[in-house]
Amino acid sequence: MLKQGNRRLARAALNAPRLFLRAAARRVRQFFGISLARSIGGDLATVLFLSFIAAFMALPLVYVFVNAFKPPDELFLFPPRFFVQNPTLENFSDFAALIENSWVPFSRYAFNSAFTTSAATAAHVVFASMAAYVLEKHRFPGRRLFFSVVILSLMFSSEVLFVPRMLVMNSIGWMDTYWAIIVPAAGMPIGLFLIKQFMASVPDSLLESAKIDGANEMYIFWNIVMPLIKPAWLTALIFCSQQIWNNTSGAPFIRAEQLKPIPQAMSRILDGGIGRWGSGAVVSLFMVSVPITVFIIAQANILDTMTASGLKE
Amino acid sequence: MTDQYRGPGLFKRVGAHWVSYLFLLPFAGAFAVFTVLPVCISFVNSLTRYSMLEPPVFVGFDNYVRMFTDDEVFQLAMKNTIFLALIIGPGGYLASLLLAWMINTLPRSLRTVFVVVFYAPASVPGIYSIWKIIFSGDEYGLVNGFLKRWGFVTEPISFLYDPTKMMMVLIICQLWISMGIGFLSFVAGLKSIDRQYYEAAAVDGVKNRWQEAWFITLPMLKPQLLFGAIMAITGSFGISEVTVQLFGFPSTDYTVHTMANHLSDHFSIRYDVGYASSIATVMFCLMIGCNKLVNRLLGRVGR
Incomplete structure (x- = not known):
């Protein structure tokens, strides 16, 4: 009897720290918002693995960053070196001087970039979300057809579209206007597709109860749907703003120098010859840092959603 | 809404959903003019010999x-x-x-x-x-x-x-x-x-x-x-x-x-x-x- 009691006591004593650890781990995971069916070892291994890959993926960012601090002899060094040996701020002062003397002020290019990027991104996010909302939640004739056209259009090479787009732009007289960049971006199929895929997770019962309470469609869309699909439109925002900022498709439609965005100004700076490479590296750093700032702010705002939580019966 | 189940009457059904179409319109307009139309023109172009300098010549397949x-x-x-x-x-x-x-x-x-x-x-x-x-x-x-x-x-x-x-x-x-x-x-x-x-x-x-x-x-x-x-x-x-x-x-x-x-x-x-x-x-x-x-x-x- 006594022996058995002892054994039970010993087992309990042995188990206590384990139970305590398990409880502690659970508190830690709850604090960080980690789901339950996980082991600590697995979590650690995950972080280690991710860090290893991250070191490899971070190369471009590091490279653009260190390049801006390289003196000219290192920019032209053969064989090229990845890291900077004698960092200098010379490139930044060169760039400042260049800005002051440029024919079209750099601030004008910066304004063009900032304006077209923010206007196009705002239009794209709002219009694509509106379209995605009705395509997923309303039952009207033609919605399936429209959505399949959107998906099909993604598969056509955008390079060839350049000629017909030019024709269209010319015939409606939008060459050399901001419209030429903003409106095509507003109708980009990728954003609609992306947002529509998230729209399915918005519960119908929530929309119906709002309707019963007398809310109109615009109110439902703006005050109920948009907050719920925030991760979706933030992702579309990141993507669209980067596309427009890097000016991948709008370039040929703008010929007037004072309407051109920074990437074109960049080529003008590099046209100034080899002596301008240092300034070019600074512009590259600037070009990369703006979307990354937007990206970090947007990403940090993608939180856990509680779509279904408000609906417990 | 009942119109939906009463056979054809497409116009009535479209009319009943005018709000939905209004929501779709801004995106659909930009998308149609700057993506769908250019894709269609490209399909036609693929049947031509076209060098951008001369007008296109239809050559079939x-x-x-x-x-x-x-x-x-x-x-x-x-x-x-x-x-x-x-x-x-x-x-x-x-x-x-x-x-x-x-x-x-x-x-x-x-x-x-x-x-x-x-x-x-x-x-x-x-x-x-x-x-x-x-x-x-x-x-x-x-x-x-x-x-x-x-x-x-x-x-x-x-x-x-x-x-x-x-x-x-x-x-x-x-x-x-x-x-x-x-x-x-x-x-x-x-x-x-x-x-x-x-x-x-x-x-x-x-x-x-x-x-x-x-x-x-x-x-x-x-x-x-x-x-x-x-x-x-x-x-x-x-x-x-x-x-x-x-x-x-x-x-x-x-x-x-x-x-x-x-x-x-x-x-x-x-x-x-x-x-x-x-x-x-x-x-x-x-x-x-x-x-x-x-x-x-x-x-x-x-x-």
Whole structure:
């Protein structure tokens, strides 16, 4: 009897720290918002693995960053070196001087970039979300057809579209206007597709109860749907703003120098010859840092959603 | 609303849904004029001989016939493209899914850092050129320097011009930049899954992360999986700038010549818009076929 009691006591004593650890781990995971069916070892291994890959993926960012601090002899060094040996701020002062003397002020290019990027991104996010909302939640004739056209259009090479787009732009007289960049971006199929895929997770019962309470469609869309699909439109925002900022498709439609965005100004700076490479590296750093700032702010705002939580019966 | 079930009356049904059409209109207008219309014009262009300098001449299906009977480089490009799509499409797709899933369990600050870093290669334009430093064909290239220092090779390997090595280098670089919008959509999609489901699953006896992934995460993520699949398809068929930056144009023996390269060649260098448009049409059909296949595969997730 006594022996058995002892054994039970010993087992309990042995188990206590384990139970305590398990409880502690659970508190830690709850604090960080980690789901339950996980082991600590697995979590650690995950972080280690991710860090290893991250070191490899971070190369471009590091490279653009260190390049801006390289003196000219290192920019032209053969064989090229990845890291900077004698960092200098010379490139930044060169760039400042260049800005002051440029024919079209750099601030004008910066304004063009900032304006077209923010206007196009705002239009794209709002219009694509509106379209995605009705395509997923309303039952009207033609919605399936429209959505399949959107998906099909993604598969056509955008390079060839350049000629017909030019024709269209010319015939409606939008060459050399901001419209030429903003409106095509507003109708980009990728954003609609992306947002529509998230729209399915918005519960119908929530929309119906709002309707019963007398809310109109615009109110439902703006005050109920948009907050719920925030991760979706933030992702579309990141993507669209980067596309427009890097000016991948709008370039040929703008010929007037004072309407051109920074990437074109960049080529003008590099046209100034080899002596301008240092300034070019600074512009590259600037070009990369703006979307990354937007990206970090947007990403940090993608939180856990509680779509279904408000609906417990 | 009752009109919907009473047979034809399309006008009435459209009229009853005018609010929906109003919501669709701003996007649909921009999309129709600047995407759908240009795609339709391109289909027509593909049936012409058109150099941008002279007006187009209708030639029927000549471009397509020429492509498949007379243009050996195109056939090689098609073979390369399909090969690359088969490796990079699924590879990049699974890698982005795996990484997004791993990132999802991390605390917010750490997660943001990882997402930014992983997305960086895809978002910094023209960044692939740093692979030229890494794979440079002389002893100064990072890989060659490493191999020689440790005695694996005695002569530097010409990674960028040796036809037996080029494909491998291209695949590495392309996988490196494949964490794009598909990856971002996975990250956002995973965040949109309500934690209730995981908690309920843990109570119902889901024991480890693998079961949780198969029975909860993947089925809930299906809309994003479909999105990511299309992005992977368009991405892997559209490879062109990377090969030009790394291997020059044309690459040695057209080893890494892709359909998108071939299209650029005819479009931007030879100004043969008709032929380029017909290449785009063929790529379009191939991608649709791939998409059908992928949709069928994704239909099995979580079963």
